[in-house]
Amino acid sequence: MGAKRDYYEVLGINRSADKDTIKKAYRKMAKKYHPDSNAGNADAEEKFKEVTEAYNVLSDPEKKKLYDQFGHAAFEEGGGAGYGAGDFNQSGFNSSGFGGFGGFGKGQSGAYRSPDGSYQEYHFEGGDMDDILKNLFGGGFGGSTFGHGSSAHGFGGHGFGGSGFGSQFGSGAGFSGSGFDGSGYSSGFGSGSYQQKGQDLNAEISISFDEAALGCDKLINLSDADGKGKQTLKVHIPAGIDNGKSIRLRGKGNPGYGGAPAGDLLLKVHVGERAGFERKGADIYTTVNIPFLTAALGGEARVQTLSGQVMCRIPEGTQSGSKIRLRGKGIQVMGKAGVYGDLYVTIQVQVPRNLSEESKRKLHEFDASTRMTGARNSRTA
Numbered sequence: 001m002g003a004k005r006d007y008y009e010v011l012g013i014n015r016s017a018d019k020d021t022i023k024k025a026y027r028k029m030a031k032k033y034h035p036d037s038n039a040g041n042a043d044a045e046e047k048f049k050e051v052t053e054a055y056n057v058l059s060d061p062e063k064k065k066l067y068d069q070f071g072h073a074a075f076e077e078g079g080g081a082g083y084g085a086g087d088f089n090q091s092g093f094n095s096s097g098f099g100g101f102g103g104f105g106k107g108q109s110g111a112y113r114s115p116d117g118s119y120q121e122y123h124f125e126g127g128d129m130d131d132i133l134k135n136l137f138g139g140g141f142g143g144s145t146f147g148h149g150s151s152a153h154g155f156g157g158h159g160f161g162g163s164g165f166g167s168q169f170g171s172g173a174g175f176s177g178s179g180f181d182g183s184g185y186s187s188g189f190g191s192g193s194y195q196q197k198g199q200d201l202n203a204e205i206s207i208s209f210d211e212a213a214l215g216c217d218k219l220i221n222l223s224d225a226d227g228k229g230k231q232t233l234k235v236h237i238p239a240g241i242d243n244g245k246s247i248r249l250r251g252k253g254n255p256g257y258g259g260a261p262a263g264d265l266l267l268k269v270h271v272g273e274r275a276g277f278e279r280k281g282a283d284i285y286t287t288v289n290i291p292f293l294t295a296a297l298g299g300e301a302r303v304q305t306l307s308g309q310v311m312c313r314i315p316e317g318t319q320s321g322s323k324i325r326l327r328g329k330g331i332q333v334m335g336k337a338g339v340y341g342d343l344y345v346t347i348q349v350q351v352p353r354n355l356s357e358e359s360k361r362k363l364h365e366f367d368a369s370t371r372m373t374g375a376r377n378s379r380t381a
Helices: 007-011 019-033 042-058 061-075 079-083 129-137 209-214 292-297 357-380
Strands: 108-113 119-124 201-207 216-222 231-237 246-249 265-271 278-280 283-291 299-305 308-314 323-326 343-350
Touching: 007 019, 007 042, 019 042, 042 061, 201 216, 209 216, 209 265, 231 246, 283 292, 283 299, 292 299, 292 343, 299 343, 308 323
Parallel strands: 201 265, 283 343
Antiparallel strands: 108 119, 216 231, 246 265, 278 283, 299 308, 323 343
């Protein structure tokens, strides 16, 4: 396996990038190389793992600080060697990393190679290991002294007291404590301590128009890739969910690594259609046919809504194609209980057919009457 690339280079960002910039860069790269979009592409899969590894380090303030100081060496196997074999010179550190501290005395000096390849020199006037470590790590170590006379691989002896390192650094435990204070930091240092959240999975679910509008509970069946490990889950469909939205089921994705949590399952929702209704966000649109006389003289019309039929008032002289708005008769806004869109009713006027001769005569009389009324009104104006 070739040498690891610099994490900042992997994500295409500079070292001054803030948290949001790091996140945006990761999302862009992860989307580009995600296995779901590159089926069978081994190179894309490796790059996806690479950008995920880089993000897991740079998005964590403690890991980023350590990486900026020690580079990839900070996260290698084996603790003591984890700070980079041969990166500390023989005058203060042996070639295994932090081994050989038992012979550390006054006036010792050392050189540390930083991630950019340059060397930083350290000179320690005293033999007190607390002072030495404070010079190296910024004073995060307290308690008793370093293990006496030990030259084992990694830190030997009794460790750094009650709140510093564990009993042996480098033999598998790694750092314990966020900021080395014993509170549980365990990513990166020591054999077997690397953690990574499991990969998210994607699936689809189809629901009806009414199920999306009103909300419901659905049962889905999940199984492993080989068809084993089947399980049934109840999924709550929130009222007002729209087509194309996703529901996140936490912890139902691929298992994590090193004790990290599992990924999530993202269910993309497909909403079916319903005859006579059209949805636009939280508003819905429908059409109602009314008799010619109702349109001319006014009256009421029965309108179907999601919650049942209602009587809608039709104003006198309503024209075909005009709309009537029924407030609050639309779909609930997702996540906002009691907030609903509106129902817009388009009026279609029914023109009578198969008229009798008598009916036709009456309509002609009606037409002549309206023409005369219109003419008088015109002269008066």
